[in-house]
Every structure is written in structure tokens, then in C-alpha cells.
Amino acid sequence: MVRQHVNPLSRFYLQPRPLPPLEQLFADPSLPLHLDIGSARGRFLLALAPLEPHRNHLGLEIRRPLVELAEADRIAAGLGNLRFLFRNANVSFDAWLRSLPEGRLALVTLQFPDPWFKKKHHKRRVLQPGLLAGLAAALAPGRELFLQSDVPAVIEPMVALVETCGCFARPAGDARPWRNGSPLPLPTERERHVLAQGLPVYRVLFRRNAAPVPAVAELEAAARAADNPGDGADPAAVPVPPTLSPTP
Numbered sequence: 616m617v618r619q620h621v622n623p624l625s626r627f628y629l630q631p632r633p634l635p636p637l638e639q640l641f642a643d644p645s646l647p648l649h650l651d652i653g654s655a656r657g658r659f660l661l662a663l664a665p666l667e668p669h670r671n672h673l674g675l676e677i678r679r680p681l682v683e684l685a686e687a688d689r690i691a692a693g694l695g696n697l698r699f700l701f702r703n704a705n706v707s708f709d710a711w712l713r714s715l716p717e718g719r720l721a722l723v724t725l726q727f728p729d730p731w732f733k734k735k736h737h738k739r740r741v742l743q744p745g746l747l748a749g750l751a752a753a754l755a756p757g758r759e760l761f762l763q764s765d766v767p768a769v770i771e772p773m774v775a776l777v778e779t780c781g782c783f784a785r786p787a788g789d790a791r792p793w794r795n796g797s798p799l800p801l802p803t804e805r806e807r808h809v810l811a812q813g814l815p816v817y818r819v820l821f822r823r824n825a826a827p828v829p830a831v832a833e834l835e836a837a838a839r840a841a842d843n844p845g846d847g848a849d850p851a852a853v854p855v856p857p858t859l860s861p862t863p
């Protein structure tokens with residue numbers, strides 16, 4: 616049986632696990648790269664990769680049994696532009712992101728991340744300041760970061776952190792605070808499930824601008840201030856967008 620959640624801060628998941636270079640992952644490593652963080656059982660990328668042969672797709676997932684199942688399906692389907700790796704996105708990832716050829720990372724998707732509702736568990740959430748800084752450094756201007764969730768309390772702090780970072784802007788025509796529809800041609804597994812129940816999905820597409828990446832410590836301080844608004848820190852430092860009508 617596959618566990619529903621694992622604690623990304625437990626010793627096992629904090630062990631360094633360097634990622635292989637692109638040459639060891641894809642048939643044509645020179646293709647633009649789509650990175651999906653939290654790819655779960657992999658059905659979304661398994662369906663997307665043949666639809667988008669002009670890109671390589673890499674799914675990072677912390678639950679190893681799911682990665683093994685997804686990789687078995689990928690091999691059976693003979694998809695050379697798709698790989699799944701068992702990795703904690705907050706461990707050993709920064710060095711790999713820095714090793715990517717400039718401009719290679721085209722799109723990062725972070726879809727329906729685990730909510731970890733209790734405040735003492737917020738550190739287990741996947742979009743931590745260090746990961747965001749690493750992604751911002753690896754994405755060239757114009758490249759994209761797409762976030763979606765069905766839980767406002769989860770996506771609002773993610774959006775606030777990205778806005779605090781200052782390295783991203785939304786496309787001019789996009790509705791605020793939530794985008795109308797997904798920019799992707801297929802829904803994820805979780806997205807299908809949420810939409811089938813007629814529930815809302817909150818989405819934001821960000822595009823990398825030319826701003827320099829702030830220090831991780833600066834982002835960490837802003838995230839702490841947002842998590843502890845009564846602690847004397849300036850709560851206005853991290854604006855939280857209001858929740859208006861989400862899009863189906």
C-alpha cells in the first residue's frame with residue numbers, strides 16, 4: 616500500500632540524492648524542459664509527454680512506490696521525453712537546477728501540493744523559500760511557473776511568497792487573483808477529481824521577469840512574518856491576495 620503522505624523533513628527524506636544530468640535522463644537532452652513537482656502516480660505526465668514531444672518532462676515525487684509505477688508505465692510506453700525521479704524537491708535540487716544550461720528550463724508546474732494544514736507542519740509544504748529561489752535562478756526571463764490548488768489556504772501563501780520574491784509577473788491579460796482556466800492541455804489527477812465534484816480550482820501563471828533573485832534568508836524572513844502576523848514583524852511585507860471567484 617502506498618502511504619498518502621510522507622514527512623519530507625524526516626531523516627530518510629532529507630538524505631542527499633543528487634539528480635542525474637539531462638544526458639542521462641532524456642533521449643534528446645537539448646529539448647526545453649518542463650518540471651512537474653509532486654508528480655504522484657504520473658498519469659498527468661504520462662498523457663502529456665506524447666502530446667508535447669517538443670519538450671522533455673521531468674516529474675519529481677517524494678513517494679518512491681509511485682515513482683516506480685510511473686517509471687514502469689513510461690518504459691512500457693517507450694517515452695524518451697519523460698522521466699520520473701524519486702526525490703524530495705527541497706533536497707539536492709538546487710545544485711542540479713544551477714547545472715542546467717541557460718534557458719533550458721521552460722516551465723515549472725506545482726499542482727495541488729499537499730496542504731499540511733496544521734501551522735506546525737507548514738515547514739513540510741513543498742514551496743519553501745530555498746526551492747523558489749532555486750527555480751527563479753534557473754528560469755530565464757519569459758519562462759513560466761504555474762501554480763494550482765483547490766485549497767485557498769495553501770495557494771495564497773505560495774502566491775504571496777512568489778510575489779515577495781519579485782522575480783515573476785503575471786501575464787497582462789490574466790484575471791486576478793485567479794486565472795481563468797489552466798494553460799495546460801490536460802488536467803492532473805487531483806484536478807480531475809476536484810472538477811468532477813464541481814469544486815473550485817485556484818490558479819496562477821507567473822512569468823519570470825529580469826529581476827535578480829533575492830537572498831533566501833530574505834524570503835525566509837518574509838515567509839515567517841506571513842506565518843506569524845502577530846509577532847511584531849510587518850505583516851504587510853507579504854501581501855496575501857483576496858480570494859475572489861475561482862475558475863472551473
Ligand SMILES: C[S@@+](CC[C@H](N)C(=O)[O-])C[C@H]1O[C@@H](n2cnc3c(N)ncnc32)[C@H](O)[C@@H]1O
Binds near residue numbers: 620621655740804
Ligand atoms: C496532492 S498530490 C498532487 C499530485 C499531482 N500534482 C496532481 O495534481 O494530481 C501532491 C504530491 O506531491 C508530492 N510531494 C509532496 N512533497 C514533496 C516534495 N518535497 N518533493 C517531491 N514531491 C512531493 C506528494 O507525495 C504527492 O504525490
